[in-house]
Amino acid sequence: MKYHRIPNETVRRLPIYLRGLVVLSQQGVNNVSSSKLADFVNINAGQIRKDFSFVGDFGTRGVGYDIDWLTKQIKKILRLDAEHRAAVIGVGNLGTAVMAYPGFRTYGFEIAAAFDSDPAKVGKKVKNVTVEDVSKLNSLAKRGVDMAIIAVPAEAAQNVADALVQAGIKGILNFSPKRITVPKNVKVITIDIATDLARLPYYIPSS
Amino acid sequence: MKYHRIPNETVRRLPIYLRGLVVLSQQGVNNVSSSKLADFVNINAGQIRKDFSFVGDFGTRGVGYDIDWLTKQIKKILRLDAEHRAAVIGVGNLGTAVMAYPGFRTYGFEIAAAFDSDPAKVGKKVKNVTVEDVSKLNSLAKRGVDMAIIAVPAEAAQNVADALVQAGIKGILNFSPKRITVPKNVKVITIDIATDLARLPYYIPSS
């Protein structure tokens, strides 16, 4: 294998492969070819091999990939080999949905803390986590929490982001449509539900 | 303006511009330059002009863009000039969050129906919409609903998708991590929360 910069698009796909591999493994399969995996995750086989070629030599020619080994390698690249703790800020419907989301376990995430500004929610337990007041956000780094999920109304998003940066959080998953500004050593990934819905009609053939 | 195929990435950004324009308009501004808008939406000015150049001549050299006019044009391109009705399938936390989401109004969407398979939820009102049984999905097209949002557990996603296709739905926003298969005249946009969170550690500098 030669040195390669890992393309962003490849990083985006690696978690998809990872989930596919976990599911296959649960089905008792322990070896898979790029074209089998391709069927499974709906990404073409050449693309999969190319993606893997950026990060290592994982397969055996004529045979395919050992699922356990490949899983381990991808986790290492994505830094998912260690457990990660995340905090959810904003325990409304969306925040609660995120806390209940079963899909995180695959990647070794634990929702370790939850915060809200509503006194009626503070102190209550949601999915086994006691909701704390947003003013308590500092302390997160000390507790081994390195990522946060912002699920507050748009108006509050920047303030929450500022507090998170202050608290030493280095990765933010942002559900608010508001652009949030952070220092460049902090990574923000935004999920903007409304804009995704908004481009759907464009692709719907006019009736 | 010359003929151009509209790049997918441009279609992805148009709703972002649109929201920025709506906010600016609410602030009483009625003209904006590409660089002003750039600051506002955090996409560089050249990119914005290039994107617009694919879809029309909207600006005035030396002056900028008329916000009302530009808003109208973008809406037309995205087919957001007509109201769209959407149905939410799965009224759990995520489905409820989607129904309560204020961001859709900007784009002229109305959540006009909600479905769940849980008899305890059927008949209840959620955000002014009465929850119906999933078996009632056929009827959607007749009610002018052309889009659906899948917020059910992964195992149920494909069945729901099949029923939606049967019901004449042409656009699906899918929150389930399961790949869903539909005829190619139906557009699916997937929001995969776990994979987005999963690539965050990659970008976090190792501590």
Place this chain on the structure above:
DNA sequence: CTATGTGAATTTATTCACAGCA
């Protein structure tokens, strides 16, 4: 003189096709 619109250059990503290893 300002800010658009757009070719041209560049960068990034995908697809192709096949050499080479088990």
Place this chain on the structure above:
DNA sequence: TGCTGTGAATAAATTCACATAG
């Protein structure tokens, strides 16, 4: 022989820089 790994070719998207219109 079967499937990987990867250069080379192609396609897609972004950035640059400037001629041009108001």
